[in-house]
Amino acid sequence: MIYLDNAATSFPKPERVYEEMDRCLRTYCSNPGRGSHSMSVQSAMAVTETREHIARLLNVKDFLNICFTKNATEALNLAINGCLSEGDHVITTCMEHNSVLRPLKMLQKYNGIKTTVISGDELGRIDPFQIRKSINKKTRLIACTLSSNVNGIIMPVREIGEIARDNGILFLIDASQGLGCIKVDLNEIYSSMVAFPGHKGLLGPQGTGGLYVDPDIRLKPLMSGGTGSKSGILYQPDIMPDIYESGTLNTPGIVGLRAGLDFIEHTGIEAIKAKKDMLTNRLQSGISQNRLIRLYSPEKASENSGIVAFNVKGTDSSEICESLDKAYTIECRAGLHCAPLAHNHFKTKNSGIVRLSVGYFNSINDIDRTVTAVNKIAYELNNGK
Amino acid sequence: MIYLDNAATSFPKPERVYEEMDRCLRTYCSNPGRGSHSMSVQSAMAVTETREHIARLLNVKDFLNICFTKNATEALNLAINGCLSEGDHVITTCMEHNSVLRPLKMLQKYNGIKTTVISGDELGRIDPFQIRKSINKKTRLIACTLSSNVNGIIMPVREIGEIARDNGILFLIDASQGLGCIKVDLNEIYSSMVAFPGHKGLLGPQGTGGLYVDPDIRLKPLMSGGTGSKSGILYQPDIMPDIYESGTLNTPGIVGLRAGLDFIEHTGIEAIKAKKDMLTNRLQSGISQNRLIRLYSPEKASENSGIVAFNVKGTDSSEICESLDKAYTIECRAGLHCAPLAHNHFKTKNSGIVRLSVGYFNSINDIDRTVTAVNKIAYELNNGK
Numbered sequence: 125m126i127y128l129d130n131a132a133t134s135f136p137k138p139e140r141v142y143e144e145m146d147r148c149l150r151t152y153c154s155n156p157g158r159g160s161h162s163m164s165v166q167s168a169m170a171v172t173e174t175r176e177h178i179a180r181l182l183n184v185k186d187f188l189n190i191c192f193t194k195n196a197t198e199a200l201n202l203a204i205n206g207c208l209s210e211g212d213h214v215i216t217t218c219m220e221h222n223s224v225l226r227p228l229k230m231l232q233k234y235n236g237i238k239t240t241v242i243s244g245d246e247l248g249r250i251d252p253f254q255i256r257k258s259i260n261k262k263t264r265l266i267a268c269t270l271s272s273n274v275n276g277i278i279m280p281v282r283e284i285g286e287i288a289r290d291n292g293i294l295f296l297i298d299a300s301q302g303l304g305c306i307k308v309d310l311n312e313i314y315s316s317m318v319a320f321p322g323h324k325g326l327l328g329p330q331g332t333g334g335l336y337v338d339p340d341i342r343l344k345p346l347m348s349g350g351t352g353s354k355s356g357i358l359y360q361p362d363i364m365p366d367i368y369e370s371g372t373l374n375t376p377g378i379v380g381l382r383a384g385l386d387f388i389e390h391t392g393i394e395a396i397k398a399k400k401d402m403l404t405n406r407l408q409s410g411i412s413q414n415r416l417i418r419l420y421s422p423e424k425a426s427e428n429s430g431i432v433a434f435n436v437k438g439t440d441s442s443e444i445c446e447s448l449d450k451a452y453t454i455e456c457r458a459g460l461h462c463a464p465l466a467h468n469h470f471k472t473k474n475s476g477i478v479r480l481s482v483g484y485f486n487s488i489n490d491i492d493r494t495v496t497a498v499n500k501i502a503y504e505l506n507n508g509k
Numbered sequence: 510m511i512y513l514d515n516a517a518t519s520f521p522k523p524e525r526v527y528e529e530m531d532r533c534l535r536t537y538c539s540n541p542g543r544g545s546h547s548m549s550v551q552s553a554m555a556v557t558e559t560r561e562h563i564a565r566l567l568n569v570k571d572f573l574n575i576c577f578t579k580n581a582t583e584a585l586n587l588a589i590n591g592c593l594s595e596g597d598h599v600i601t602t603c604m605e606h607n608s609v610l611r612p613l614k615m616l617q618k619y620n621g622i623k624t625t626v627i628s629g630d631e632l633g634r635i636d637p638f639q640i641r642k643s644i645n646k647k648t649r650l651i652a653c654t655l656s657s658n659v660n661g662i663i664m665p666v667r668e669i670g671e672i673a674r675d676n677g678i679l680f681l682i683d684a685s686q687g688l689g690c691i692k693v694d695l696n697e698i699y700s701s702m703v704a705f706p707g708h709k710g711l712l713g714p715q716g717t718g719g720l721y722v723d724p725d726i727r728l729k730p731l732m733s734g735g736t737g738s739k740s741g742i743l744y745q746p747d748i749m750p751d752i753y754e755s756g757t758l759n760t761p762g763i764v765g766l767r768a769g770l771d772f773i774e775h776t777g778i779e780a781i782k783a784k785k786d787m788l789t790n791r792l793q794s795g796i797s798q799n800r801l802i803r804l805y806s807p808e809k810a811s812e813n814s815g816i817v818a819f820n821v822k823g824t825d826s827s828e829i830c831e832s833l834d835k836a837y838t839i840e841c842r843a844g845l846h847c848a849p850l851a852h853n854h855f856k857t858k859n860s861g862i863v864r865l866s867v868g869y870f871n872s873i874n875d876i877d878r879t880v881t882a883v884n885k886i887a888y889e890l891n892n893g894k
Contacts, residue, residue, distance in 0.1 A: 129544055129546065129548075132539065132540035132544060132757075133540045133757060135538060136535070137534065142534055142535055145761075146530075146531050149522065149526070149527055150527055153518070154512075154514060154520060155715075159841075159843075160831065160844075161830065161833075161841065162510075162840065163520070163840050164517075164840070193579075194578075194579035194583070194716070195756035195757050196756060197732060197734035197755045197756025197757075198732055198756060200734065201731075201732035201733065201755070205732075221735060222735045222736075222743070224734075226733035226734050226735075226743060226744065226755075227733050227734065229743045230733050321756075329534060330540075330757050330760050330761060331716035331758075331759025331760075332716075333756075346586075346731060347582060347583055347586035347590075347612065347731065348586065348607075348611035348612050348614075348615050349582035349586065349606070349607055349608030349609075349612065350582060350607045350608050351847075355607065355845035355846065355847045356849045357849065358610055358611060358849060358850075359611065359614055360611055360615065370583075370608065371579070371580035371582025371583060371718075372518060372582075372706065372708065373716075374579065374762065376716070377715070377759065377762065445544075448546075449545070449546045449547055453547070455547065455549070456546065457544040458544075458545065459740065461740065462735035463740075464740065464742065465743075473741060
C-alpha cells in the first residue's frame with residue numbers, strides 16, 4: 125500500500141507516537157489539571173510539555189498562549205467567531221478551506237459581517253497588494269491559509285502579516301497545511317492567531333489541534349464549562365489557556381502530538397521540507413510530460429507544501445482515484461477538497477481534482493510506482509474512450 | 510497504586526481499548542468520510558460502528574442521531590447554545606456541573622436567557638414536583654445530570670422526562686456520570702438530547718464524547734467547517750450528523766470508544782452496576798462508622814453511581830487526598846469538583862470534598878486498603894491537632 129493522502133491526515137506516524145500513546149493510556153492517563161494526585165500531575169505535565177513544544181515551533185515566548193482544541197476547525201471557529209462583531213469586515217482568499225469560509229459565511233448571514241475574497245493567479249497565488257487595497261475602516265481581520273489544501277501553494281503570509289500589522293488588523297493564519305515542514309517563526313512573521321491541526325504535518329494523532337492567540341487578544345470562547353480552575357465561580361475563568369479549554373483534554377492524543385513534535389525537532393524542519401520537496405518534484409516531473417494530464421500545483425518546491433494536484437483530460441477525478449486504489453493500492457483523494465472557491469477558481473467544480481499529497485515517510489519507490497500507475501491509467505482511460 | 514478517580518476519567522481501560530487504538534493508528538487510521546480509498550473507508554466504518562453501538566446503548570433507532578464531540582462539555586455547549594434563543598427560560602438543578610452551569614450563565618449574561626435552579630434535599634435529591642412547579646410559558650429547556658459528579662446521587666430523569674414531554678419542553682440529560690452502569694433507555698425515558706463523555710463510564714479514551722439529538726430538533730451548530738459532505742457549498746450542510754461534526758474526527762479515539770462499548774455490551778450493564786455497587790457499599794460502610802467522617806453520598810446503591818464523597822472533621826479535603834496519594838498511593842480527588850452550587854448546597858465551599866470514585870476494575874482489596882487508609886488518616890489528623 126502506498127499512502128499519498130497526507131494532506132488529509134499523515135500516515136504513518138513516527139514509531140514513538142504509537143509507543144508514547146500506548147504507554148500513556150496504560151500507565152498514567154488521568155485527568156490533567158483536575159486533581160493533585162500523581163497520575164493527574166503526570167498527565168498535566170505531558171500536556172504542558174506539548175504546549176512548550178508548540179511554543180518553540182512557533183517561536184512564541186509564553187507557552188500559555190497556546191490552547192488545545194480537537195482539530196484545526198475548532199481552532200479556526202474559536203478565532204473567527206471569537207474576534208468578530210457585527211459590522212466587522214474580513215479579508216480572505218479564494219484558496220481557503222471550508223473551515224474558514226463556512227464560519228465566515230455563517231457570520232455574514234446571521235451577524236452582519238462583511239467579507240472580501242481575494243482571487244489569485246492561475247495557481248491561486250495571492251498578490252498581497254490586493255489585500256492592502258481591500259482594507260477599509262471596518263476591516264478587523266485578515267484570514268489566510270499557510271498553504272492550500274487543494275494544490276499545495278504556499279501563501280505570502282509574511283507579506284500579509286506586515287500589511288495587517290501596519291494597519292492594526294488582526295491576522296489569522298490557518299496552518300492546517302504546511303506546519304511541520306514550513307517554518308512559521310512568529311518572531312519574524314506577524315500573526316495574531318495561528319490555528320493548527322495535530323494530525324497532519326505535526327505527525328500527531330487525530331483528535332488534536334490548537335490555536336496560538338496573541339496575548340493582547342481576548343476571544344469570546346466557543347464553549348464554557350469545567351476548566352479545573354476557579355471551580356467555585358459560575359463564569360468561565362479569564363485566564364489562558366483555561367478560558368478556551370473547557371472539559372477534559374485529550375491527554376493520550378496530546379502525548380502523541382508531543383512525540384510527533386519531538387520527531388520533527390530531532391529531524392529538523394528543513395530536512396523534512398527537503399525530503400518532501402525531492403519527492404514532490406519527482407512525482408510532479410514524472411507526470412508533467414504526459415499531455416493527457418493537467419497539473420494544478422506549483423512546480424517550484426519553494427512554493428509547494430507537498431501536493432501534486434492534477435486531472436486526466438476528460439475524466440472525473442474519482443475515476444482516477446478508484447483505479448489507483450483498486451489496481452495499485454495507492455491511497456489518495458479525489459473530488460472537491462472542502463475548498464469550493466478554489467475549485468471555482470480552477471474550474472473543477474464538476475470533475476474535482478486528484479490530489480496526491482506526499483509525506484515524510486514516503487519513499488522514492490512509492491513515488492516511482494505512483495508515476496508509472498498514473499501515466500498508465502491516463503493512457504488507458506483515454507484509449508478506452 | 511489504587512485508582513479511585515474514575516469520575517474524572519476511568520482507569521484502566523479494558524485491554525481491547527489499548528489494542529484496538531494501537532492497531533487503528535498503525536494500520537488504517539486515515540481521514541474518515543473524506544476519501545473513497547480503502548483506509549478512509551475502513552476508518553469511516555469504524556466510526557459508524559461506534560455510532561451504532563451508542564444507538565444500541567441508548568436504544569435509539571437511527572444511529573445518525575448520534576454526533577461525536579471531543580468531550581461531554583462540547584456536547585452540552587452544542588445542546589444548550591444550539592436550542593436556546595433570547596427570552597427562553599431554563600430549569601436546572603443545584604447538582605449540575607460547570608459544563609451545564611457556565612454555558613447557561615453566559616447565555617444569561619449575553620443573550621437574555623433566564624434560569625431557575627431547583628434545590629435538593631440534604632443529599633441533593635431533586636423533587637420532580639419542584640421542576641413542574643417552575644415551568645412557565647417561556648420554559649424551553651430542562652437540563653439535568655444523570656448522576657452528580659460530586660456525590661454520585663442518581664437523579665430522577667425518568668420522572669423529569671415525563672414532565673418535559675407533558676409540557677412540550679426540551680429535556681437535556683447530562684450523562685457524564687453514570688452512563689455505562691446506569692441504563693438509559695430512550696424508549697422508556699423521554700429525552701430530547703443526551704450528552705456523554707467517552708472516557709468515563711463508557712471506558713473509551715479521552716478526546717471522545719457525543720450528543721444524541723432527537724430527530725425533530727435542529728440545533729444551531731457550535732462550529733462549522735469541512736464535513737466531507739456537500740463540499741461545494743459555502744454553508745454548513747443540514748444533514749445529521751455532519752451538521753454538528755466539523756473537521757477531522759478523532760478516529761483512533763472513537764475506535765477505542767467502540768472497544769470500550771464492546772466490553773460493556775459483553776459484560777452487561779447490570780453486571781457492571783452490581784460490581785460497582787458492591788465495591789461502593791463496602792467502601793462507604795467501611796468508613797461510615799467513623800465519627801470523624803462526614804459522608805455526603807447516598808448509602809443506597811440504587812441511588813449512587815459509584816461515588817463516596819466525604820470529609821474528615823475540621824480538615825481540608827486536599828490534606829486527605831495528599832495523604833492518600835503520598836502515603837498509600839491511593840489516587841482520588843479533593844477540592845471543588847466544578848460544581849459550585851453543589852458545594853454551596855453541602856456547605857463545603859471552603860473545605861472542598863474528598864471524592865473516591867469507584868470503577869469496574871477496582872478490586873475488593875483496593876477498597877479494603879482504602880478503608881484502612883482513610884480511617885487511619887482521619888484518626889491521625891484529629892489526634893495530631
